[in-house]
Amino acid sequence: MTVSTDDPVLEWFDHTANAVDLSGAVSPPEASRIWAVTWLAARRAVRDIRRGRAAPAALVTAVQNVLETLVPAAAQPLAAAAAATLDRLGRDQLFARRAVARGIDAGRLAADDVLAERSDDGPHPAAWRPYLIASPAHVAPEPPPGPEHPDYARDLAEVRTLGSADSAARTPEQTEVARFWTQPSLATYTPAVRAALAALDAPILERVGLVAVLHVVTLDAQIIGYAAGERHPRWRPARALGGPARSVWTPLVQPEPGEPEFPCLHTTYAGAAEIVLTALAGHPATPLRVGGRSFTDWRQLTAECVEAGVWAGLHLRTSAEAGAALGRRVAFRCLSRWSGHSV
Numbered sequence: 001m002t003v004s005t006d007d008p009v010l011e012w013f014d015h016t017a018n019a020v021d022l023s024g025a026v027s028p029p030e031a032s033r034i035w036a037v038t039w040l041a042a043r044r045a046v047r048d049i050r051r052g053r054a055a056p057a058a059l060v061t062a063v064q065n066v067l068e069t070l071v072p073a074a075a076q077p078l079a080a081a082a083a084a085t086l087d088r089l090g091r092d093q094l095f096a097r098r099a100v101a102r103g104i105d106a107g108r109l110a111a112d113d114v115l116a117e118r119s120d121d122g123p124h125p126a127a128w129r130p131y132l133i134a135s136p137a138h139v140a141p142e143p144p145p146g147p148e149h150p151d152y153a154r155d156l157a158e159v160r161t162l163g164s165a166d167s168a169a170r171t172p173e174q175t176e177v178a179r180f181w182t183q184p185s186l187a188t189y190t191p192a193v194r195a196a197l198a199a200l201d202a203p204i205l206e207r208v209g210l211v212a213v214l215h216v217v218t219l220d221a222q223i224i225g226y227a228a229g230e231r232h233p234r235w236r237p238a239r240a241l242g243g244p245a246r247s248v249w250t251p252l253v254q255p256e257p258g259e260p261e262f263p264c265l266h267t268t269y270a271g272a273a274e275i276v277l278t279a280l281a282g283h284p285a286t287p288l289r290v291g292g293r294s295f296t297d298w299r300q301l302t303a304e305c306v307e308a309g310v311w312a313g314l315h316l317r318t319s320a321e322a323g324a325a326l327g328r329r330v331a332f333r334c335l336s337r338w339s340g341h342s343v
Contacts, residue, residue, distance in 0.1 A: 009204060036215040044062070055103060057089050144318055152316070152318070159315075165254075181305050181308035185266055210280045225260070233262075250313075268327040272327035274299055302324050
C-alpha cells in the first residue's frame, strides 16, 4: 500500500497495512489481532494526550512500538518512518518539540500496557480472550440444523446447484462475486476503511478510535465464531455432497479454507464491520470502489458476502447467514460497552 504523508492517521494506517502484509500471519484472526492490538494502543495513547502535536506523536509511537514487537520483519522501515514523521511534527519550534516528546512517552506507555495485557493469547483464536465481550455465550450462535432438518436439505440442494465448479445455473456475475469474496476479509475491507477514514472529518481521537473499534470488534466476532465452529463442527458442502457413496461434486473455489463451515467467518467479519462502520463512519458519501466492485452502503458488502459463500460452494446458506447475524450481535454488544470503557 502506498503510504500517505499528509495525514498522520492515514500514514500510520498505511504503515500498519504494510506491516501486516509482512507479518506472515497464516489466519485472518492473526492478522486482525495485529491491527487490534496496535490501534487499541494508539487509541489509548491519543486519549491520554488528546490535542496538539503530542497526539499524532503518541499515535506514531504507539503504532511503531507495537508493530515492531508483533512484526519484527517490519522494524527497520517502521523506525525510519517514525523518525521522519516525528521530525515533521517537531520541526517548527521548541514548543512543538516538547509536545512531541510528551506524545512519544504516552505512545510507549500505551504500547507496553496493551502488549502486556494481550501477552497470554495462545496459538489458536478459539482460545483467545475477547476484548469487549465478557460473556461470549450470550452472543454465540445456536447450533446449526442437522442433516435430518428440512433447512439442511434445502441448503444442500441450493449449493449443489449454484456452488459447483461446472454450475450452469450460476451467472457470470455470481461467479465473479464468489471469487472476489474468497480473499481474506482484511484484503476486502482495508481499502474501504481507508476511504472512510480519509473522508471522516473528525478529531484525531475519533478517527483513531474508528480504526481501533473496528478491529477490536471484528476480532471479537472471529474469536467467538471460531469457538462456535469447534463446538458445532460441520462438513463443508464438498464432503457432504461428494465421497464414495455419492457422485463426485466439486466446489467453484478450491482449495477449501481451513476455517469452520459454521458459522461462516467471512460473513461474521462482514456483519460486525457493517455495524461498526455504519455507527462510526456513516454511510459512504461516494460509492466505495473495492477490487473493481462498487458499494454505496456497508450492508451491501455483508449481503454480497453471504451470497458469495453459497455461490463459491464453500458454505451452506444457514452458515453464511448465521455468521452475519453473529457479527452484528457482537458489534452491537461491543459498541454498547465501548463508550467510556477503559479499554
